Amino acid sequence: MVVLEVSPISTEELWSSVSDHWVLGHPPDQGLSLLSAQFGRAVNVRDALNQAMDEELERDERVFLLGEEVAQYDGAYKVSRGLWKKYGDKRIIDTPITEMGFAGIAVGAAFAGLRPICEFMTWNFSMQAIDQVINSAAKTYYMSAGAQPVPIVFRGPNGSSAGVAAQHSQCFAAWYGHCPGLKVVSPWNSEDARGLLKAAIRDDNPVVFLENELMYGVPFDLSEDVLQKDFVVPIGKAKVERRGTHITLVSHSRCVGFCLDAASVLAKEGVECEVVNLRTIRPLDVDTIEASVMKTGHLVTVEGGWPQYGVGAEICARVMEGPAFNYLDAPAVRVTGVDIPMPYAKILEDHSVPQIKDIIFSVKKVLNM
Amino acid sequence: RVLELTGCAASMVASSRSYADFTPEATFDIKKVDLHRLEEGPPLTATLTREEGLKYYRTMQTIRRMELKADQLYKQKIIRGFCHLYDGQEACAVGIEGGITLSDHLITAYRAHGYTLTRGGTVREIMAELTGRRGGIAKGKGGSMHMYTKNFYGGNGIVGAQVPLGAGVALACKYLGNDQLCVSLYGDGAANQGQIFETYNMSSLWKLPIIFICENNQYGMGTSVERSSASTEYYKRGDYIPGLRVDGMDVLCVREATKFAADHCRSGKGPILMELQTYRYHGHSMSDPGVSYRTREEIQEVRSKSDPISMLKDRMLSNNMASIEELKEIDIAVRKEIEDAAQFATTDPEPPLDDLCSHIFANDQPFEVRGATPWTKLTSTS
Numbered sequence: 001m002v003v004l005e006v007s008p009i010s011t012e013e014l015w016s017s018v019s020d021h022w023v024l025g026h027p028p029d030q031g032l033s034l035l036s037a038q039f040g041r042a043v044n045v046r047d048a049l050n051q052a053m054d055e056e057l058e059r060d061e062r063v064f065l066l067g068e069e070v071a072q073y074d075g076a077y078k079v080s081r082g083l084w085k086k087y088g089d090k091r092i093i094d095t096p097i098t099e100m101g102f103a104g105i106a107v108g109a110a111f112a113g114l115r116p117i118c119e120f121m122t123w124n125f126s127m128q129a130i131d132q133v134i135n136s137a138a139k140t141y142y143m144s145a146g147a148q149p150v151p152i153v154f155r156g157p158n159g160s161s162a163g164v165a166a167q168h169s170q171c172f173a174a175w176y177g178h179c180p181g182l183k184v185v186s187p188w189n190s191e192d193a194r195g196l197l198k199a200a201i202r203d204d205n206p207v208v209f210l211e212n213e214l215m216y217g218v219p220f221d222l223s224e225d226v227l228q229k230d231f232v233v234p235i236g237k238a239k240v241e242r243r244g245t246h247i248t249l250v251s252h253s254r255c256v257g258f259c260l261d262a263a264s265v266l267a268k269e270g271v272e273c274e275v276v277n278l279r280t281i282r283p284l285d286v287d288t289i290e291a292s293v294m295k296t297g298h299l300v301t302v303e304g305g306w307p308q309y310g311v312g313a314e315i316c317a318r319v320m321e322g323p324a325f326n327y328l329d330a331p332a333v334r335v336t337g338v339d340i341p342m343p344y345a346k347i348l349e350d351h352s353v354p355q356i357k358d359i360i361f362s363v364k365k366v367l368n369m
Numbered sequence: 370r371v372l373e374l375t376g377c378a379a380s381m382v383a384s385s386r387s388y389a390d391f392t393p394e395a396t397f398d399i400k401k402v403d404l405h406r407l408e409e410g411p412p413l414t415a416t417l418t419r420e421e422g423l424k425y426y427r428t429m430q431t432i433r434r435m436e437l438k439a440d441q442l443y444k445q446k447i448i449r450g451f452c453h454l455y456d457g458q459e460a461c462a463v464g465i466e467g468g469i470t471l472s473d474h475l476i477t478a479y480r481a482h483g484y485t486l487t488r489g490g491t492v493r494e495i496m497a498e499l500t501g502r503r504g505g506i507a508k509g510k511g512g513s514m515h516m517y518t519k520n521f522y523g524g525n526g527i528v529g530a531q532v533p534l535g536a537g538v539a540l541a542c543k544y545l546g547n548d549q550l551c552v553s554l555y556g557d558g559a560a561n562q563g564q565i566f567e568t569y570n571m572s573s574l575w576k577l578p579i580i581f582i583c584e585n586n587q588y589g590m591g592t593s594v595e596r597s598s599a600s601t602e603y604y605k606r607g608d609y610i611p612g613l614r615v616d617g618m619d620v621l622c623v624r625e626a627t628k629f630a631a632d633h634c635r636s637g638k639g640p641i642l643m644e645l646q647t648y649r650y651h652g653h654s655m656s657d658p659g660v661s662y663r664t665r666e667e668i669q670e671v672r673s674k675s676d677p678i679s680m681l682k683d684r685m686l687s688n689n690m691a692s693i694e695e696l697k698e699i700d701i702a703v704r705k706e707i708e709d710a711a712q713f714a715t716t717d718p719e720p721p722l723d724d725l726c727s728h729i730f731a732n733d734q735p736f737e738v739r740g741a742t743p744w745t746k747l748t749s750t751s
Contacts, residue, residue: 073591073661096561096597097528097589125527163450163501165512167526307739338747339739340726344450344512345501347719358741365744 040223046216048190049079049155052197053117055229057087060115063201066093066106067119067156076121077157077216103129103154107136107206110152115201120156123172123210130175137206138181153200155209158186159253159304160342160353162214169342171305173252176208177281177314183235184281186210188256190220192279195233203235210281212254238285240292244274247298247363250289250315252278255302255354262359271363281311289315290324299332300362302354307336330366335359394418395688399622405605405612405642411629415621419690422681425467425620426691427699429459429678432483434707435492436651439482439499443655447715448499451526452513455483457650460677461584462487464623465552469631474542476522476535477554479514480584480649484554488521492706496714504713509720510728529555529562532581536568539579539640550578550634552627558589560603569607569640576639580630581607583644584617590653591662604644617645618675648675727751 043051057063069076071084071094084092095102099120106118120126126133137150159171176184183205187193193211200207225231241256242263249259256277263273274292278285293299299319301312312334319325319332338352363369395417402410436456442448455462462483465475477484485495490506498505499513506516516524522538525531535553542549555565560583572579583603587594594601604612611633615626626643633641648671652659659668685691726738726749738747 069591072596076590094592094596096592097558098561098563100563101561128527128529161450163512165450165515165526167514168451333743335742336739338725338741338745340729340749343510343720343725344498344507344515345503345505345509345720346449347501347722348510348725351722351725354741358745361744362742365742 040221040227042219043190043194043222044217044219045187045190045193045211046077046079048194048220048222049197049211050081050083052194052201053080054083054086056198056201057083057091059229060201062113062115063117064091064093064109064114065117065119066095066102068095068097068121070094070119075119077213079211079216080119099125099128100132103132104136106152106154107132107150110137110150110206111140111148115151115153117153117155117201120154122168122213123156123158124168124170126154126156126172133176133182133206133208134179138179140181141205142181149204150206151204153197153203153207153209155197155200156211157213157216158210159212160337160349163344163346163349164342165344166341171210171303171337172208173210173281173303173305174310174314176210177284177311178309179282182206182208182282184208184210185235185279186252186281187279188215188253188277189218190222191226192233192239192277194222194226195231196235196279199232199235202232207235210253215254233279236280236283236285238279238288239277240274240288241277242273242275244272244296246272246296247300247367248274248276248289248292248296249300249302249359249363250276250278250292250312251302252281252311253304255304258354258356258359259302262356262363265356265360266363269369271367271369273363278311284314284318286318286322290319290322293319293324293332294327297327297329298363298366299328300335300359300366301332302335302359304337304353306339307334308339310334310336312336330368333362333366335362391419391691392689395684395690397621397684399619399625400616402622402626403604403614405602405607405614406609407611407613410613411625415625417621417684417690419685421467422685422690423695423699425463426678426681426685426696427703428463428487429620429681430700430703431492431706432456432459432462432486433678434703435486435495435710436482438496438707438711440651440655442496442500442711442715448513448655449501450512451479452499452655453480453653454651454655455480455649457671457677458584458586458617458647459483460620460623460680461582461617461645461647464617464620465582465627467620467624468627468629469550469552471520472547473549473631474520474522474535474538474551475554476525476531476538476551478525478528478531478556478559480556481514481516481524484521485516485518485524489518490516490521492710493713496710497717500714500717501719502714502717503720503724504717508724510724529559529564531555532559532562532565533568535581536572536577536579539572539577540575542578543576548635550580550631552580552582554582554584556589557583557585557587557594557601557603558592558597560585560606561598569610569642572640573610576637578634578637579640580627580634581610581640581642583642584647585644586647586649588649588653588662590657593662602644604642607640607642610640610642612642612644614644614646617647618671618677618680620677620681
């Protein structure tokens, strides 16, 4: 028997209040006119990743891409579209369906001075190769006392999609974020995707790059500055996407958008949320989180992954252990995916992932509204 | 690359014919099988009874129509997520089942709708699973790639993982001494997976009753066999494991080879490997048009020269084992069955929210499951 205790906000109420919400990454009060006022253009996340790889392949001959269907098929999700045509067999390599093997090969190439981008068609398949990611990539610089760096990027879509069921919907942010020696990033929008991928490719360390399939087609306006070839987003630095004073929402990847949507709804009731986009899972930008919590006194973390031993759990623990704890007016709380394997049926899947109403409900609970 | 999937010329070796009666049984020449580490292979002829023929025809046609209906429903967005269709490969599923029994075991990868049917599932519950309804074979919780029946272990989403699983089932068969075996299927794309070679080794060491079957449909998603495999002789890839390469478009070839392989296993000789040369008409999945890495001409050629259902139909008609009208009636009956199933699949309600947290653990006390927020308390039942 299910006991559901949720806020009684109706769907109609919710949707009428988000009808003028965020447009292409800009808050509603700025309006569409801002888009034409800015230089630059709308780029979706897929194209942002594609352009970032293209530019880095051009910039550094040691960079190459390998993975399943990345070359002649243009990428299972078309993220590497056009790259094989431009760079050829040597730099864009189709592999057999053998993750453990090709991840190992990629790491070996990094040992010998190349800068591979190793694509997992989804991060679920990385489990077949996880030993190479952790034991061969993450730990080697340490074990060799600095003699052997591993400049590799592992990338691919992470987390839940739509109707792909239990074996294809897992979020790996917590698992990889657990391991010293790895950098783990999780972009939300096109600027994140572009800047973080460039940073990852230029980083001399193994980077786990967690994309999101449902974000690939979402366009965001990118300014001229962002479109510069040397634009990078620093790894390990979170971004405050929305300033607020009453409560801090900390999130990563697609859920950042949900937080912004929830913030719009809550603003109409006079609640101003500060939304922090982690951008990087490891190293975690605790300073930005603490500064925000010390300002607002309230914290809700939001993630798509499972709750137990997750990203939100880490954030809450760090806040407990640091100076921000004394500023909390209420316990910090996590909004997460439901603690079950992902079901297939739409109604069940919809109830397995955090929804905007869950964020709104949690904020109100934490603020004792 | 030359596809050697020419249709078998059905030549009759022996039959009895009486006017206005159908031929009850006929024997056909079937294509010679390529052998690896085997002195002898399956017979060069296969005997088909009228009854068997009608059954194979109906089952293959049911799979065909069911997959085409799934294509339709997917394009209408009534089926979501992944959907990997089996049309073109029907002779494999049906032929294999013809060589084993339902008390034997079988496991395959994600192109599994046909096997779910041959292993005892109904079209209704398969389609309702695809549409995510409570009447689905996995109650709507598994979807296309995760369907199970008795002695059928899915339906597996991770390429190659099903092969060691199959060996585990075989180990259990040997352990329990029940004379059963396990058929463990994988594709040409999966054939390069390391865990398959690990499985070859342990199955051979421990003489497990396992039939490895590689369904070689020439492409692993968008990658042809030449681009993925240093050796495309998949029936030899088991090295020390005896192998057969079989025409997978001929249901009789598949059946005879499976019988041969089953005898080998049941006699305690350990594993054996079959490569079925087959072809899928659809792309890898519904998100793959299937024509960026192969030509429409190629697909058309296989359809016209090697279609498994046509091949069986021609054999039966030219040997007076059935009439055109009779086969048409079967087609109509199949169409109706599919329509009824689709009707059910589109009208059956979605699973109840109670099911969200059920089936996490077996034989356990109910326990609390954390929902999306700390205040969302859900309950799991076994």
